[in-house]
Amino acid sequence: MRDYSNVVHARCEHTLQYEGMEFPLYSLTLGSRADKAPTLLFTGGIHGIERIGSQVLIAWLQTLLSRLQWDAGLQQQLQQLQLVIMPIMNPVGMYLNQRANGNGVDLNRNAPIDAEGRVPLLGGGHRLGPFLPWYRGRKRGQMESENIALEAVLQRQIFNRPFAAVLDLHSGLGMQDRLWFPHAYRKQAIGNIADYVALKMLWERSYPNHTYLFEPQSIHYLSHGDLWDYFYYQSRAQQQSHFLPLTLEMGSWLWVKKSPRQLLNMAGLFNPQTQHRHTRVLRRHIVLLDFMLAATLNHTNWLPDEKQAGILRHTAKSLWPL
Secondary structure, eight states, rough: OOOOTTEEEEEEEEEEETTTTEEEEEEEEEEEEOOOEEEEHHHHHHHTTTTHHHHHHHHHHHHHHHTTTHHHHHHHHTTTTTEEEEOOOOHHHHTTTTTSSSSSSSGGGOOOOOSSSOOOOTTTOSSSSSSSTTOHHHOOOOOOOOHHHHHHHHHHHTTTEEEEEEEEEEEOOOSSSSEEEEEESSSSSOOHHHHHHHHHHHHHHHHHTTTOEEEEEEGGGGOOSSSHHHHHHHHHTTTSSSEEEEEEEEHHHHHHOOOOGGGGGGGGGGOOSSHHHHHHHHHHHHHHHHHHHHHTTTGGGGGGGGHHHHHHHHHHHHHHHO
């Protein structure tokens, strides 16, 4: 096995305890160590049963490391940006094959932020107890250890950067792959909506044949405790200029439709279970992850100035009536 320790810095951010077993939570850092280098963060496995997100990240990382052995262009890219990957955010949940963590808490409903409107029953987050899915955790309690570890990474490596983007990989019950951005807790457009419109337009000009829907989550439903809403406002409090978290929601009904037998087990609702389809999904999102890397590195070439931002904010109103 090849040793990549000279390329990848692995750090154990926290060790979780569950029934006498230990589950380390790792971050992997590649590229520039300069304080002002733009940063891209990839996360996966926040919901333990959605293991395909982690698998996509790991497959892409394997490709990246292989290319770094011979691709001079990629080597130069990584000298100019910082790449951080947390491929399995909920290792206990993944071990248990469940959405929640070992305490029965849905990590993506666990942040201290409440929706400003009606949320879906249970699915929008609740405090009834861990015996039901989408449990937020106790009121006024601190976030779960996994989220505290993620927050520490953001404070150490993300919020101090002039530009940082995030792609958080999930799978959900839909017929199409979606790229969602905050807000999840309110219908009002996010403060840096112009940056998101610019990124959407850059993506669609570069890859006009893509099939992703690029939209704010709140046009579908509101939820309590969304992590990326919470971290977005943390970045604003620290006066970070540009922080763009995105969620990739892979449409798992595409796999269920083609293999109805997947309805017979819970994991089959969220992950492709035939080998050829699983392999296809691992390939499918490589272009998107490569694009996010390039967009982060070249952010000064597409971020709008103040005049352009005004036009893009108006464009956002026509794209996504909120």
